[in-house]
Structures are given as structure tokens and as C-alpha cells.
Amino acid sequence: xxxxxxxxxxLAERIEQGLYRPGEKLPSVRSLSxxxxxxxxxxxxxxxxxxxxxxxxxxxxxxxFVAPRKAQxxxxxxxxxxQRPVDVTQWDEVLTLxxxxxxxxxxxxxxxxxxxxxxxxxxLWREMNRVIQHQLHDVxxxxxxxxxxxxxxxxxxxxxxGGTSLSADDIVIASGCHAALxxxxxxxxxxxxxxxxxxxxxxGTMQLLRGLDIKAIEIPTDPNAGIxxxxxxxxxxxxPIKGVILVPNCNNPLGFIMPEARKKAVxxxxxxxxxxxxxxxxxxxxxxxxxxxSTIKSYDIDGRVLFCSSVTKTVAPGLRVGWIAPGxxxxxxxxxxxxxxxxxxxxxQLAVAAFIRDGHYHRHVRRMRQVYQHQLETYTCxxxxxxxxxxxxxxxxGGYLLWVELPETVDMVCVSRALCQLKVQIAxxxxxxxxxxxxxxxxxxxxxxxTEANREAIKHLGVAIHNALEA
Amino acid sequence: xxxxxxxxxxLAERIEQGLYRPGEKLPSVRSLSxxxxxxxxxxxxxxxxxxxxxxxxxxxxxxxFVAPRKAQxxxxxxxxxxQRPVDVTQWDEVLTLxxxxxxxxxxxxxxxxxxxxxxxxxxLWREMNRVIQHQLHDVxxxxxxxxxxxxxxxxxxxxxxGGTSLSADDIVIASGCHAALxxxxxxxxxxxxxxxxxxxxxxGTMQLLRGLDIKAIEIPTDPNAGIxxxxxxxxxxxxPIKGVILVPNCNNPLGFIMPEARKKAVxxxxxxxxxxxxxxxxxxxxxxxxxxxSTIKSYDIDGRVLFCSSVTKTVAPGLRVGWIAPGxxxxxxxxxxxxxxxxxxxxxQLAVAAFIRDGHYHRHVRRMRQVYQHQLETYTCxxxxxxxxxxxxxxxxGGYLLWVELPETVDMVCVSRALCQLKVQIAxxxxxxxxxxxxxxxxxxxxxxxTEANREAIKHLGVAIHNALEA
Numbered sequence: 001x002x003x004x005x006x007x008x009x010x011l012a013e014r015i016e017q018g019l020y021r022p023g024e025k026l027p028s029v030r031s032l033s034x035x036x037x038x039x040x041x042x043x044x045x046x047x048x049x050x051x052x053x054x055x056x057x058x059x060x061x062x063x064x065f066v067a068p069r070k071a072q073x074x075x076x077x078x079x080x081x082x083q084r085p086v087d088v089t090q091w092d093e094v095l096t097l098x099x100x101x102x103x104x105x106x107x108x109x110x111x112x113x114x115x116x117x118x119x120x121x122x123x124l125w126r127e128m129n130r131v132i133q134h135q136l137h138d139v140x141x142x143x144x145x146x147x148x149x150x151x152x153x154x155x156x157x158x159x160x161x162g163g164t165s166l167s168a169d170d171i172v173i174a175s176g177c178h179a180a181l182x183x184x185x186x187x188x189x190x191x192x193x194x195x196x197x198x199x200x201x202x203x204g205t206m207q208l209l210r211g212l213d214i215k216a217i218e219i220p221t222d223p224n225a226g227i228x229x230x231x232x233x234x235x236x237x238x239x240p241i242k243g244v245i246l247v248p249n250c251n252n253p254l255g256f257i258m259p260e261a262r263k264k265a266v267x268x269x270x271x272x273x274x275x276x277x278x279x280x281x282x283x284x285x286x287x288x289x290x291x292x293x294s295t296i297k298s299y300d301i302d303g304r305v306l307f308c309s310s311v312t313k314t315v316a317p318g319l320r321v322g323w324i325a326p327g328x329x330x331x332x333x334x335x336x337x338x339x340x341x342x343x344x345x346x347x348x349q350l351a352v353a354a355f356i357r358d359g360h361y362h363r364h365v366r367r368m369r370q371v372y373q374h375q376l377e378t379y380t381c382x383x384x385x386x387x388x389x390x391x392x393x394x395x396x397x398g399g400y401l402l403w404v405e406l407p408e409t410v411d412m413v414c415v416s417r418a419l420c421q422l423k424v425q426i427a428x429x430x431x432x433x434x435x436x437x438x439x440x441x442x443x444x445x446x447x448x449x450x451t452e453a454n455r456e457a458i459k460h461l462g463v464a465i466h467n468a469l470e471a
Numbered sequence: 472x473x474x475x476x477x478x479x480x481x482l483a484e485r486i487e488q489g490l491y492r493p494g495e496k497l498p499s500v501r502s503l504s505x506x507x508x509x510x511x512x513x514x515x516x517x518x519x520x521x522x523x524x525x526x527x528x529x530x531x532x533x534x535x536f537v538a539p540r541k542a543q544x545x546x547x548x549x550x551x552x553x554q555r556p557v558d559v560t561q562w563d564e565v566l567t568l569x570x571x572x573x574x575x576x577x578x579x580x581x582x583x584x585x586x587x588x589x590x591x592x593x594x595l596w597r598e599m600n601r602v603i604q605h606q607l608h609d610v611x612x613x614x615x616x617x618x619x620x621x622x623x624x625x626x627x628x629x630x631x632x633g634g635t636s637l638s639a640d641d642i643v644i645a646s647g648c649h650a651a652l653x654x655x656x657x658x659x660x661x662x663x664x665x666x667x668x669x670x671x672x673x674x675g676t677m678q679l680l681r682g683l684d685i686k687a688i689e690i691p692t693d694p695n696a697g698i699x700x701x702x703x704x705x706x707x708x709x710x711p712i713k714g715v716i717l718v719p720n721c722n723n724p725l726g727f728i729m730p731e732a733r734k735k736a737v738x739x740x741x742x743x744x745x746x747x748x749x750x751x752x753x754x755x756x757x758x759x760x761x762x763x764x765s766t767i768k769s770y771d772i773d774g775r776v777l778f779c780s781s782v783t784k785t786v787a788p789g790l791r792v793g794w795i796a797p798g799x800x801x802x803x804x805x806x807x808x809x810x811x812x813x814x815x816x817x818x819x820q821l822a823v824a825a826f827i828r829d830g831h832y833h834r835h836v837r838r839m840r841q842v843y844q845h846q847l848e849t850y851t852c853x854x855x856x857x858x859x860x861x862x863x864x865x866x867x868x869g870g871y872l873l874w875v876e877l878p879e880t881v882d883m884v885c886v887s888r889a890l891c892q893l894k895v896q897i898a899x900x901x902x903x904x905x906x907x908x909x910x911x912x913x914x915x916x917x918x919x920x921x922t923e924a925n926r927e928a929i930k931h932l933g934v935a936i937h938n939a940l941e942a
Contacts, residue, residue, distance in 0.1 A: 094809070143789065145569050190662065204809075341811075343788075
């Protein structure tokens with residue numbers, strides 16, 4: 001984060017905390033410059049950011065004042081999906097979303113790609129070069145079935161941060177978190193089985209279930225605290241559910257971090273009903289608070305948590321480096337990996353292992369946590385500014401995804417079609433349900449930089465939603 | 472190929488063709504040197520190679536003479552597996568084979584890795600560097616679902632060599648031929664379905680069927696001409712078979728190229744019984760004869776051939792670049808790819824696309840065809856020399872795999888265990904059948920260089936087999 005961003009964040013926090021009240025005059029540019037030991041122009045840039053966010057307003061010849069407080073939009077209420085097993089559909093809609101990747105003119109608010117332009121990624125470039133120079137034989141050879149040991153050792157180290165103590169032998173490399181989840185489901189489930197999911201649930205996971213002919217049962221989920229234990233218990237009593245897929249840390253799409261007590265409660269419920277937990281931690285390292293929250297896996301004593309993650313969101317998607325810690329299903333996962341996918345690319349594994357080993361990973365993730373927090377705040381402001389009243393917006397505790405609930409009458413599937421012509425892409429909420437819910441919702445990728453073009457796109461989005469409301 | 476190898480191959484051919492007869496004196500070193508415009512030492516090296524192959528014998532002060540002809544061992548007879556659907560087993564045995572990859576001291580005659588040490592691979596190294604320097608953003612970003620277009624365009628060009636005219640849009644990238652075959656099977660089959668395979672059948676394919684809970688029915692196969700059309704037809708009449716997996720060009724493990732008439736016959740049989748053909752062409756580009764043989768896909772008029780291949784054997788396994796041309800199953804394959812595996816590493820795709828585009832691929836494959844042909848011949852000589860009498864050996868028409876059938880009493884599973892201690896690994900034939908056949912067979916990877924250590928390993932193998940015969 002640059003100096004002016006840092007200062008802007010600091011001031012925004014003071015305003016949010018009420019240290020500067022609405023209508024109050026802010027310190028002069030000169031006094032702030034002296035107080036923080038930064039240049040005049042840095043302070044001016046910071047004030048410009050806050051003005052863009054509509055947190056402050058300039059008054060000619062008097063300085064900057066705290067803007068009248070707009071009410072923070074509420075967080076969406078607990079979801080109430082139909083609680084019976086359903087087949088996932090909507091593949092065509094997801095395919096349309098994916099096809100947008102080929103058109104560089106489209107602003108992809110609907111995807112989940114991270115920011116890969118930050119300078120803290122530079123060392124990865126160096127590692128990739130080094131690997132090709134000095135380990136070409138390894139780069140060109142078959143990988144071992146579980147994946148490169150040097151990488152698995154580094155992942156075991158990373159997992160300690162989430163409270164899990166494992167060895168390299170407990171970890172299997174996969175070509176991303178999605179492939180890891182495939183291996184987990186193949187190891188545990190048969191076609192026709194039922195798996196419980198949070199609702200809303202990431203569309204990629206929903207399509208994965210469809211691809212493996214597994215039925216989904218959507219469980220009510222609180223946008224602040226995660227899946228309802230009571231609702232899950234009820235479902236477990238009614239249906240022969242094999243396991244539950246959870247994204248407990250920096251949930252996709254809701255952004256919550258499940259409280260520790262609830263993590264323990266869901267694990268103990270899984271034990272009582274003898275089901276497994278598929279834990280997806282792909283955004284977990286991007287939690288706003290430091291140290292990062294613990295994983296459900298860290299409480300797992302009988303190997304029933306199949307933990308899946310990757311560096312797709314933390315480092316870069318093109319590396320295709322993910323992993324699974326499958327507990328008691330290790331042997332089955334290895335066989336399914338050999339049978340269904342095969343081994344992975346050794347080159348990117350070697351580069352990532354070195355990137356973690358030499359401390360670059362932690363430096364980069366520390367930066368990205370701050371970058372994304374700042375961007376989430378700014379996008380939230382823009383949404384508040386350009387969207388109609390009566391909306392609900394999540395308050396993500398990490399990651400970079402924002403979930404917006406609009407009035408019931410707005411059909412985001414239609415809105416997103418209209419937006420296509422403006423080259424703005426969003427993920428309509430309907431993709432996050434197999435039972436026809438969330439048509440009035442959308443997910444926004446706030447990893448996109450805070451450019452004027454992106455601000456304009458949010459403005460267009462707001463206009464399209466206004467139009468839909470009035471239609 | 473170096474000069475002396477070239478000359479040795481030429482002379483070996485003349486001996487095989489009977490131009491020099493057993494007992495006949497060969498031209499003097501000096502006259503050969505003049506005839507071929509090479510140095511004296513080159514000729515001496517060539518004669519050394521032929522002596523090692525036991526094709527010629529030196530007589531002090533007289534020169535070199537053609538050695539008395541040892542009978543060429545016969546090719547194995549048509550296989551006769553039990554023709555009913557069976558579940559694949561033996562995963563533990565395959566896992567043991569795979570585990571050997573981690574131990575660099577083991578000589579891996581049991582694997583299928585190609586030679587990645589040839590100088591014609593140098594341009595690939597340059598391309599990989601160039602991609603990281605100039606296309607870093609693409610390297611780090613999500614790939615599109617079907618894979619990088621520039622690569623698919625180059626693959627469409629390659630496929631013309633096999634007689635198939637397709638566009639980039641007909642091709643989907645997968646992380647290897649194995650993953651391509653997984654997508655093909657997922658697109659066509661359900662668990663419990665039956666798929667026909669050649670017998671013997673590559674153990675990786677067998678385990679793939681097991682991983683997807685598909686039953687295999689093994690069809691009698693001629694080591695010279697491929698699957699028996701009559702036997703396949705009989706099976707199709709008796710069982711509800713969904714498709715047949717064929718490796719028609721440079722078969723693994725038998726090395727045959729299916730005659731064109733038989734390729735057409737099997738396709739017309741598939742049409743009559745409305746089944747699909749899963750065509751595995753992974754070794755097809757390494758056919759000894761130029762131009763390369765045509766694919767079954769090239770005769771496919773109604774999109775029932777799902778064609779799978781990769782650069783694993785032709786370029787390098789660590790790239791994980793494969794593809795599928797799924798015919799009428801394109802949409803299903805795309806969905807299964809998204810659902811089950813996800814997108815691929817863009818970096819290696821970009822490097823391979825440039826490697827093909829700039830002509831390096833064809834130059835490399837041309838060289839490898841000759842290298843492997845020479846190595847197959849030499850390993851065949853070593854096998855003939857060190858193995859007991861009464862064996863059958865395939866005469867591969869391409870690729871680099873040799874299949875050896877020993878007398879019925881030899882149990883290669885036991886022999887391979889004994890060999891472990893000598894750090895020599897082979898693939899026992901039993902892995903190539905789900906119905907308990909081929910325990911007296913083995914597959915040898917002749918891509919391993921013709922070093923003294925490898926010659927010694929074949930010698931050890933011969934001794935172990937002799938011991939097993941006498942026990």
C-alpha cells in the first residue's frame with residue numbers, strides 16, 4: 001500500500017469510529033503533513049481518496065469537512081433455501097460467465113481472479129526463471145503422485161498458521177482448490193449421493209457436484225456467522241447426507257468468518273452423524289485480521305475433514321497449485337488422483353515452494369490483505385452511492401468478494417444480460433443456488449483495481465439496477 | 472543421431488537385409504571411411520556398436536566378420552483373455568511402480584518416461600524463458616476453459632499429419648493424455664458401465680477405469696495388427712458395451728500399428744453397434760515410418776471418436792499438455808472439464824504452442840523417432856543375448872516400449888520383487904490385465920539411454936529370469 005492509501009485508510013477508520021463527527025472540520029493539509037511526516041501532496045491525495053468515497057466534502061477556502069453520514073446498508077438476512085436434495089442446473093449460464101475470460105474488453109466483476117499486478121509478486125517471477133535455469137530436468141520430468149515434496153513441506157508450514165499440524169506426507173498436491181475438492185468428493189461419494197452446502201454456494205462448487213452427479217441440499221446460512229447448525233442437523237436427520245462442503249474462512253460469496261464455537265459445533269455434529277466435512281480454505285489466508293483464523297481441520301481428531309486449498313487467490317491462478325489434506329481418505333485420494341487426473345506440473349510447484357520458503361509469500365499476502373480490505377471498503381462506498389436504496393450488502397471479514405441483495409423485484413439475470421452490452425460482467429446470485437434463489441442478488445469481485453473505469457462500471461451497474469426497479 | 476550411430480544403423484540394416492551374409496568379411500575401416508566420407512574413428516565406433524549388438528565379431532589381424540545369425544525371437548501370439556466384464560484391481564502394485572519415481576537410484580524400465588536430454592529440446596527451454604519474460608500476465612492468469620487458443624491452433628495443424636482436419640474450436644486442452652481420457656470417459660460413461668479394451672492394456676488406463684468404477688472387458692489382440700474385430704464383435708453382441716479404448720498407433724504395450732483396413736473395420740463396427748471409440752494417440756507421432764500413420768479419428772464422419780493425445784511422450788511429461796478432440800461430445804467434455812478438473816497451466820501451453828509453431832517440434836520428433844528406433848533395436852539385441860531361449864518379443868513399429876513374453880513358468884511379479892534389491896524396475900505383465908493374465912510377461916522402457924549401466928541392468932534381469940526358470 002502506498003503512503004497516501006495508508007493515510008486515507010487511517011482517516012477513514014477515524015471517521016467510521018466517530019473520532020471525527022459528521023460536519024466536523026478535518027485537520028489542515030499542513031498540520032496532517034507534519035503530524036504524519038509525509039509530504040503535502042500525499043495528504044492531498046489522501047483527501048482526494050476520501051472525497052471520492054464521499055466520506056468528506058471540500059468547502060472552498062475553509063478546508064475539508066466530514067460528510068453527513070449515510071446509513072450503512074444492512075447485511076442480508078439469514079438465507080432460507082428449500083431444504084431438500086436437488087440436482088444442480090444452470091451450466092449454460094456459468095459457461096457464459098467463463099466465456100467472458102476470452103474477451104479482454106469485458107470488466108470481469110463476475111469472476112474471482114485476484115490482483116496479480118502488485119510488486120510483491122516480483123520474487124515469484126525470479127523464482128520461475130531460476131527453476132527453468134537450474135532445475136530444467138525436474139521441470140520436464142513426471143512429478144511424483146503426491147506432488148513435489150519441497151512444496152508439501154512448505155504447505156505443512158503454512159497450515160500451522162491455521163492451527164493445523166501436519167507433515168508433508170499428509171498432503172497431496174492438486175491443480176487448484178477445485179481439483180482438490182474433486183478428489184475429495186470422488187474419494188467419499190458415489191453418483192446419486194447427497195452433499196450439503198452453504199446457501200448461497202459458489203457456482204463452481206455447485207457445478208462440480210453436477211459434474212459428479214451428486215445432489216446438493218442447500219442449508220440456511222447467516223451472512224455474519226455461517227451455516228445454521230440447527231438447519232444442518234435437521235437435514236442430517238431427514239436425508240442420507242454424505243458430507244458438507246464449508247467455506248468457513250472468508251466465505252465465498254458471503255465473506256464471513258465462522259466463529260470458532262460454530263466451527264467446533266459443526267465438527268461435533270459431523271462426528272455424531274458420521275459425515276465428512278469438505279473444508280474449502282481458498283480465501284482463508286486473506287482474512288482481514290491477523291493472525292489468520294483457525295481451520296476446522298485444526299480441530300479434526302479422527303480424520304473426517306478433507307481440507308482443500310490453493311495459491312490461486314493468494315498468489316496467482318495460472319500456477320494451478322492447490323492441495324488437499326484428506327485425513328483418513330489419503331489412500332483413496334491418491335488413487336483417485338492417479339485414476340482421474342494424473343500428476344501435476346512440477347515447474348510451478350517448485351517456484352511456489354521457493355516463493356513460500358524465502359518469505360515472499362507471507363510478505364505478499366500481508367500486502368494483499370490490506371489492498372483488498374481497502375478495495376472492499378471503497379467498492380462498498382461506490383455501491384452505496386450508485387445503487388438504489390433498500391439494498392443489503394455483506395461486510396466481508398476477508399477475501400475480496402462482495403455480495404449485494406437488491407429489492408425482490410430486481411432480476412439480476414436480466415440486468416446482467418443488459419450489462420453485457422456495456423462490457424460489464426457480474427455474477428448473478430441465481431448461479432449460487434440450485435433451487436432458484438438469489439435472482440435479486442449479485443457477487444462483485446473487488447480485487448479489480450480502483451480505477452475510474454471500474455468506478456464507471458459500478459455506476460453503469462447502478463443505473464441498470466435503477467432501470468430494472470422502475471420497469 | 473551422431474555420425475557413428477547413423478553408420479551403425481546403416482550397416483545393421485544391410486546385415487539384417489542379408490546384403491552381408493553370416494561369416495562374410497565386412498569392408499575394412501579405411502574403405503568404409505572413404506566410402507562414407509567419415510573419419511576412421513567414426514567407423515571404428517560404428518563397428519564397436521555392431522560388436523556390442525553381437526551382429527559382427529572381430530578376428531585379430533583379419534578385420535570384422537558378420538556374426539553367425541541368431542534366430543530372431545518370434546512375436547507373441549494373439550492374446551486370449553477371458554471375455555467377460557471384470558473389475559480392475561492391482562492398484563497397490565501400480566502404486567509401488569509409481570513410488571519408484573522418488574528414488575533416483577532405481578533404473579525405471581517399468582515406467583514410460585521419454586528421453587528429455589536431447590539437444591533438439593533446447594528451443595523449448597528458450598520458449599519457456601521467453602514466455603516468462605514477455606507473457607507473465609498470461610502465465611499468472613486463469614486460462615480459458617478450452618485452453619489457450621494459440622496452442623489449439625497448433626494442435627489442429629499437427630493433427631493434419633494424422634489425416635484429421637479440425638479447427639481449434641474442436642479441441643479441448645487437458646493436463647495430459649490421461650486427463651483427456653478421463654474427460655472422454657466421464658462424458659460418455661456412468662459408473663457400472665462396461666468398456667472394451669485391447670489385451671494387454673496399459674495399466675494406467677486400467678486404473679482409470681477402476682477410478683471411475685467402469686468395468687473392463689479385455690478383447691483378444693494381435694501383437695502385429697491390433698484388436699481382433701471378430702472378438703470385439705462377439706463381445707458387442709453379448710454385453711452392453713459403451714465404447715472401446717484403442718491405441719491403434721504405436722500401441723502401448725505391444726508397439727503395433729493397426730493396418731488401415733482394420734482401423735476402418737473397427738470404426739464401421741462401432742457405427743453398427745452405436746458405440747464410441749476412445750482413441751489414444753499418445754505414441755502415434757513416434758511411428759518409425761514417415762509420414763506418420765493415420766488416426767481412426769481421420770475416418771470419423773459422425774463424431775463418435777473421442778481422440779486423446781499429449782506431448783508427454785514426444786516432448787516432455789512435466790509440461791502436462793494434452794488434448795482431446797471429442798467430436799459430438801464437445802459440450803459434455805467442456806462441462807466435465809470445468810466440473811472435475813478445472814483449467815490448465817497457461818505457461819506450459821504457451822511454450823509448447825511456440826515450440827510447435829516455430830518448427831522445433833517436428834525437428835525434435837524426427838530425431839526422437841530415429842533415436843528410439845535405434846534403442847529399440849539395441850535393447851532387443853540385449854534381450855535376445857541375456858534372456859533365456861523360448862521367449863517372444865514384439866517388433867514395435869514406433870514408440871519405445873518392448874513387450875517380452877517368457878515361458879509360462881516364469882512369474883514376473885516374483886522376479887520384479889527380486890530385482891527391486893538390484894534397483895532395477897520393470898513393469899510385470901500382470902498389471903496389463905484385470906483377469907490375471909500375462910504374469911509371464913514384462914514391458915521394458917527403451918527410451919532409457921544405451922549406457923553400460925542399463926546394459927548391466929538388462930543382464931541382471933536376464934539372470935533373474937534364468938533363476939526363476941530353474942527354480
